[in-house]
Amino acid sequence: MTTPPSLELPAEDRVLSPYTGYTRAHWEATADGLLRAAWRWATPGGALLDLPGRPSGSGVRSDGLEGYARTFLAAAFRVAGAGGEDPYGWLGRYADGLAAGTRTPGRDDTESWPLILGHDVQGQPMVESASVALGLRLTAPWLWDRLDPGVQDRAEEWLRGALRHTPAPNNWYLFPYTVAGFLESVGRGDAETARARERALGLLEGWYRGEGWYADGDSRAFDHYNGWALHLYPVLDAHLSGDTERLAHYGARLREHLEGFSLLFGADGAPIHFGRSLSYRFAAGAAVGLGAVTGHTPLAPGVSRRLVSGTLRYFLDRGATGPDGLLTLGWHGPHDATLQHYSGPASPYWASKAFVALLAPGDAPLWQAPEEPAPSEGPDRVLALAVPGLLVHSTRADGIVRLHNHGSDHLRPHEGEAEVRDDPHYSRQAYSTATGPTAAANVADNHLAVEIGGRLSERRRIRPLGAGGGDGWGWAASWHRPVFRPGPPMAPGLRVESVTVVRGSHELRAHRVVDAPAGSRVRQTGWATGPDDTVRSALHGLYGWESALPDGQRAPQGTAFTRWAVVPRLTAAADGTTVLVALASLTGVTEDTDEAPLSGAVREVRVAGDTVEVRWADDGSLTRIGFSPLTVDHLRTEG
Structure with a gap:
């Protein structure tokens, strides 16, 4: 890439500034x-x-x-x-x-x-x-x-x-x-x-x-x-x-x-x-x-x-x-x-x-x-910021940084959730340095939507539940009341509790949908990428999901990074209280990119009531999520 001709910049200095050349x-x-x-x-x-x-x-x-x-x-x-x-x-x-x-x-x-x-x-x-x-x-x-x-x-x-x-x-x-x-x-x-x-x-x-x-x-x-x-x-x-x-x-x-x-x-x-x-x-x-x-x-x-x-x-x-x-x-x-x-x-x-x-x-x-x-x-990092409710992780192989939002929503205290339109720059579950959110008129990327009568919900006010982690892994959690537009803005009692756990480039996304009316459906989307991107998005259902859209859902308005985008999508029925677990990833495409599918990253998934256990394939470690009360643990040894 080259500097615009309107800027007259001096020669680069790759001795003093080996990474940027700028002085x-x-x-x-x-x-x-x-x-x-x-x-x-x-x-x-x-x-x-x-x-x-x-x-x-x-x-x-x-x-x-x-x-x-x-x-x-x-x-x-x-x-x-x-x-x-x-x-x-x-x-x-x-x-x-x-x-x-x-x-x-x-x-x-x-x-x-x-x-x-x-x-x-x-x-x-x-x-x-x-x-x-x-x-x-x-x-x-x-x-x-x-x-x-x-x-x-x-x-x-x-x-x-x-x-x-x-x-x-x-x-x-x-x-x-x-x-x-x-x-x-x-x-x-x-x-x-x-x-x-x-x-x-x-x-x-x-x-x-x-x-x-x-x-x-x-x-x-x-x-x-x-x-x-x-x-x-x-x-x-x-x-x-x-x-x-x-x-x-x-x-x-x-x-x-x-x-x-x-x-x-x-x-x-x-x-x-x-x-x-x-x-x-x-x-x-x-x-x-x-x-x-x-x-x-x-x-x-x-x-x-x-x-x-x-x-x-x-x-x-x-x-x-x-x-x-x-x-x-x-x-x-x-x-x-x-x-x-x-x-x-x-x-x-x-x-x-x-x-x-x-x-x-x-x-x-x-x-x-x-x-x-x-x-x-530097080395892969995971950072849980409990105060803002943000979970950040970077991967050295592709240099991408990802942020999972479980606490920032841009609603003022006096504003009702149904009064303010969806803001893609806050309402999505995840953001990165290599992708942007899709436009409001297109399918929402990185979003868990409840569908009732053909209407898809939006996430407005985000209530953080905590964030933490340890060496090489981290988690953040929140809950929200799904908001629908047009029509009645909320369904009585309906809420979505969400937990994100990250290890390397893998993002474990677990949700508990509470009090979903009969006949409801849910949709989980992943990262939005386009044909001109140098990144790849993947989304794999681990538990509760019934089907995936093979080629993803199209977002013709694209993002700030690509003129046209596609968003991977999972769907399932929801009735009453439903637990759903998926694995997502966003990776840069390089000569050393690991082509292994997400389906091979997890050895076993068990869901018993409100507790989710995921056994990872690479080292046999176990991630355990409890929704009631909320607990998140990562055990590094078998058993």
């Missing part, structure tokens, strides 16, 4: 290339960058501000990291744009920025205010300090809109926190800024659940927002302010987060394809870079660079920028199913957060230590 100079050149492409679409005064494409739900003017703010963040990291050196004059452009945008905020003209209002009133400008504020803070000696006092006053007044209106009930509270941090850093703090910061940090404490993981609000949404928002803003703020006490507090959480999160990158550099806002792409590496910059990381410098450069290169090599050099809305290239309603042409430029790594100077270990293998390039 600090590649990061600077990438930032410059992205900025160069985006500024071709600036308004005459530089206040708005009106990138081409379909508008977001917030409208074209908000999208233009988004273009300014998010690219400013890239420019700020690039110039601040170079000690103020600005060979292409980026800061002069952003200074002009700031002056033009804040002259008459809210006016319907070519340059004026929209006002910052509450999250429920075209609230996107509040998001962008944080990027503007952080960009100004990072570059204060070379931009803010040289502005006319009148422009400074206008900018402050516009930014204070973020302090005076209500954020969305999640990571949005860190946007006024960041605005307030900037104002205080330039001597413009007061009771209003103090309240905004106190409020945000108070909420953050309530959202912290342990093991380095925050929920994104009063919910169970655990995803990439941990790294590119919930850790980024407080840790970076403490670092920039020199507040050693706060940095130690939030930095310790970042360190613990990276213990597990660092495994969520495949050997090819791909982040795990899970959660919302995936068009931010290589921003997934922001937490890794921030840990290296602040010293709050368990990773060696060469491992950190391997991860951040790996994910940057992964996307540049796979069409993240179009022929015009602009980041596209999607994953590799454009992909509508990856997007949310708030996604606009400039939304992908939150990827700019990855450039936080440039705050480490050129002589820092992050850039000078030789690259070392990523965690997924």
Whole structure:
């Protein structure tokens, strides 16, 4: 794969960076290339960058501000990291744009920025205010300090809109926190800024659940927002302010987060394809870079660079920028199913957060230590993250990382399960660095559906039951109430209890369907793959399943990884309480790929009441699952 022609990158350095070839100079050149492409679409005064494409739900003017703010963040990291050196004059452009945008905020003209209002009133400008504020803070000696006092006053007044209106009930509270941090850093703090910061940090404490993981609000949404928002803003703020006490507090959480999160990158550099806002792409590496910059990381410098450069290169090599050099809305290239309603042409430029790594100077270990293998390039690993309810496993042979979701659902506490539409980026049982979920209108991959009267159920609110494991194996479990659409949303008493146990690339999927109405059926699907993929999906029924679809079920809309996909499927009848057991796998196709069918992986399966016992063929070990009460054990010896 080759770098897009719009990016002028230096020669690779395979001595210093044997895995990616990328150095600090590649990061600077990438930032410059992205900025160069985006500024071709600036308004005459530089206040708005009106990138081409379909508008977001917030409208074209908000999208233009988004273009300014998010690219400013890239420019700020690039110039601040170079000690103020600005060979292409980026800061002069952003200074002009700031002056033009804040002259008459809210006016319907070519340059004026929209006002910052509450999250429920075209609230996107509040998001962008944080990027503007952080960009100004990072570059204060070379931009803010040289502005006319009148422009400074206008900018402050516009930014204070973020302090005076209500954020969305999640990571949005860190946007006024960041605005307030900037104002205080330039001597413009007061009771209003103090309240905004106190409020945000108070909420953050309530959202912290342990093991380095925050929920994104009063919910169970655990995803990439941990790294590119919930850790980024407080840790970076403490670092920039020199507040050693706060940095130690939030930095310790970042360190613990990276213990597990660092495994969520495949050997090819791909982040795990899970959660919302995936068009931010290589921003997934922001937490890794921030840990290296602040010293709050368990990773060696060469491992950190391997991860951040790996994910940057992964996307540049796979069409993240179009022929015009602009980041596209999607994953590799454009992909509508990856997007949310708030996604606009400039939304992908939150990827700019990855450039936080440039705050480490050129002589820092992050850039000078030789690259070392990523965690997924070491021995096969299984990691149970009990707090978010996630089970992660990687296999060295193909470099794929898989995540089994038994705890993250993105429903807010006040929302009824029937009120919210199915979200493929949270509701599926499993995700990976090599596959994406199928679109909502197609067959759902990695899903256990109950079928009643021709209607298939969806999984909404996920109730975690636990996670754990040992050397070379792990498990996670949850239960949910199947939701049906259209018609009555739920069947009385119906629930599905699910347990996933992994060993190597094998995924044991056991379910207990409780109180299924007479005449019900169930469907289990596996990983979605396509004809152009280099991965193979398999699904084999071990107990309770009656039939399999030989060629799988087709998903014509494909995934973020393939234009067209097929999904393996099992079906069975369900009446009352039914226990079902299957074995699934996702493997990379290489010269050394094991062609042995899944049917040979298990020697024996026994089900007695609510207890499942599976004897593995390779070493005779036994996995025992009890549903009532829930117990999961793995015995390594015969008998």
